[in-house]
Amino acid sequence: MNLVFETERLLLRPLELSDAEALFELNKNPNVHKYLWQKPEVVIDESIKVIEYVQRQYIENKIGRFATILKETGEFIGWTGIKFVNDHVENGNTNFYDYGYRLNEKFWNKGYATEATKLWLDYGFKEMEIDKMNAYTHAENGASNRVLSKCGMKLIEDYPDKDGVIWKWWQISKQSQ
Known part of the structure; x- marks a missing residue:
């Protein structure tokens, strides 16, 4: 995949195997997993598998x-982007576009998530011609819920996962842009 994007402070490019160490640093942090599934990675091979999975998505889904x-520094701060979800059901949905991100803890609360989110929503609607973009967040993840709301996503509903954990289902449509 040859796409590369820039915002004022960020460069966004496809994940590469050379990102494995930085991705592992992100994914092994329990604080990063607080509002995810509470399963921080324990070996770098898990990050390598994630990168290989995402690279297959580039080929199969073009995103x-x-x-x-x-x-400014060339540091890997995390990942952001659009995913076509066709490998599982989330809140009764499959075959949908999902926006998501995960940043290394030392880069939280600096506006990077909002900056990237605005770019990705714009790209999804204008270039990919997506009609609807979805996202889901842990109900208690106030920071991510604020980012999505600030970027124009609307809270559709709260829903429980298979373990009874409450998540928020967000959505924005091309028409509301």
Whole structure:
């Protein structure tokens, strides 16, 4: 995949195997997993498998999560991007476009998630011609819920996962842009 994007402070590019160490650093942090599934990675091979999975999505779906790099320093700060969800059911849905991100803890609360979210929503609607973009967040993840709301996504409903954990289902349509 040859797509590369830039915002004022960020460079967004496809994930590469050379990102494995930085991705592992992100994914092994229990604080990063607080509002996910509470399963931090324990070996770097897990991050390598994630990258290989995302690279298959680039081929199969022409989109996927991208490495998000701080332009000023070249640091990998996490991943952001659009994913076509066709490998599981979420809140009764499958075959939908999902926006998501995960940032290394030291880059939280600096506006990077909002900056990337605005770029991805714009790209999804204008270039990919997506009609609806969805996202889901843990109900208690106030920071991510604020980012999505600030970027124009609307809270559709709260829903429980298979373990009874409450999540929020967000959506924005092309018409509301």
